[in-house]
Amino acid sequence: MAEPILKWVGGKRQLLQELHSRFPISYEKYHEPFIGGGAVFFDLEPSEGTINDLNRRLISFYEVIRDHPEQLIEENHRHEYEEEYYYDARDRFNELHKLDERSLEERAEEASLMLYLNRTGYNGLYRENQSGGFNVPFGRHTNPDFIREQQVRKASDILNDIEIYNRDFDYLVDCVDEGDLVYFDPPYEPVSQTADFTQYQSDGFDKDDQRRLRDLAVELSQNGVYVVLSNSPPVGELYEDVSEFTIEVVDAARMVNSDADNRDDVAEVIITNVPADRQRQQNLGNYS
Numbered sequence: 001m002a003e004p005i006l007k008w009v010g011g012k013r014q015l016l017q018e019l020h021s022r023f024p025i026s027y028e029k030y031h032e033p034f035i036g037g038g039a040v041f042f043d044l045e046p047s048e049g050t051i052n053d054l055n056r057r058l059i060s061f062y063e064v065i066r067d068h069p070e071q072l073i074e075e076n077h078r079h080e081y082e083e084e085y086y087y088d089a090r091d092r093f094n095e096l097h098k099l100d101e102r103s104l105e106e107r108a109e110e111a112s113l114m115l116y117l118n119r120t121g122y123n124g125l126y127r128e129n130q131s132g133g134f135n136v137p138f139g140r141h142t143n144p145d146f147i148r149e150q151q152v153r154k155a156s157d158i159l160n161d162i163e164i165y166n167r168d169f170d171y172l173v174d175c176v177d178e179g180d181l182v183y184f185d186p187p188y189e190p191v192s193q194t195a196d197f198t199q200y201q202s203d204g205f206d207k208d209d210q211r212r213l214r215d216l217a218v219e220l221s222q223n224g225v226y227v228v229l230s231n232s233p234p235v236g237e238l239y240e241d242v243s244e245f246t247i248e249v250v251d252a253a254r255m256v257n258s259d260a261d262n263r264d265d266v267a268e269v270i271i272t273n274v275p276a277d278r279q280r281q282q283n284l285g286n287y288s
Contacts, residue, residue: 001043002154005065005115006058007124008037012185015230015252015268016043019183022248022270024226024278027181033169034185035062045158050175052165057097057114059166064111066159068104069152075112076147081120086138089113094133119146170216178224186213188232214238221245221273229271236269244273 004013012019019040030046032038035053053059064072079089093113096106118124122139129135165171169186176182187205210231217227221244229235236247252268272279 002045002158003151004037004039004042005148005151005155006037006061006118006126008039008126012039012230012252015250016040018250018252018270019228019230021279021281022228022272022274023183023280024181024274025280027226028177028179029181031172031176031180031182032185033165033172033182034187035059036185038062040183040185042155042158046162048161049180050163050165050171051159052167052169052171054166054168056166057110059164060102060107061111061114062159063164064108065152065155066162066164068108069156071104071108072111072115073147073149073152075108076115076149076152079112079116079146081141081144081146083138086117086120089116090134090136093117097132097134115148116146119144119148169213172216172220176220176223176225179226181226181228182217182220184213184217184227184229186210186229186231189234190232210235210238214242217245217271217273218242227271227273230268231271233267233269236271239271245271246273247271 016039020043028048030041030044030049031052032041032050033052035041035051035058038051041051051062079085090113093110096102096110096113099106102110117134117136118126120139120141121136124139125136127134127136163175169184172182186209189207189210213229217229217239221227227245233249236249239245239247248270249267250270252266
């Protein structure tokens with residue numbers, strides 16, 4: 001069980017036990033089309049499968065970790081934890097994002113800056129403005145670890161045989177086979193007008209996307225694919241009339257919030273087609 005490299009809005013570390021208990025006891029390949037910080041993926045350490053995200057920086061980050069871990073570690077040693085340096089690094093990170101084509105050196109630099117900014121920015125947030133610019137301010141931390149040498153090498157080993165995509169989630173149609181497991185963790189449907197902080201990437205994910213995702217989940221289920229999905233309670237309504245899916249409400253701590261006093265338990269739904277007798281409910285000794 002490895003830990004994620006990045007802190008990420010909507011990360012699932014506090015929901016791991018609930019999710020694992022609903023995963024099938026055995027499956028073929030593992031697919032996660034909204035990888036984000038990858039808490040579930042790295043905890044599972046799958047040997048085969050795919051990961052995907054629409055955030056180009058994030059996907060490039062994972063590609064660099066998989067293919068060039070030592071170059072990334074070397075870049076990580078160049079940074080310093082100082083406020084003026086942070087803002088210079090943030091400007092450089094945004095400059096690199098504007099390039100249509102980037103060399104390996106520039107991609108490694110961008111990946112290293114992403115890790116550095118994630119570990120030293122305010123509250124471990126990843127946030128973009130409407131123009132796609134990373135805009136999180138400097139954070140006050142005690143000895144932040146932005147080198148993460150052991151974690152980078154471990155993550156590289158886990159990613160070694162994983163295919164990495166930067167596409168819409170419907171890429172799964174061409175990748176998934178019967179007996180595979182797909183875990184969907186899409187941007188969450190807001191439960192109020194102010195609860196939209198899950199928009200960590202400048203492109204939104206609206207109700208039509210939620211319906212497309214529901215339709216794909218049904219299609220995959222009909223083709224013998226195991227499906228597990230987590231989201232906020234309103235999304236459960238989309239699956240109420242789909243007989244092969246069960247819907248359960250659980251509590252999970254919100255670990256990234258701009259207001260430290262508001263990191264309370266929040267309700268989430270877990271939706272799955274995995275039959276109860278095939279779930280890992282009785283095999284959770286490592287999570288208790």
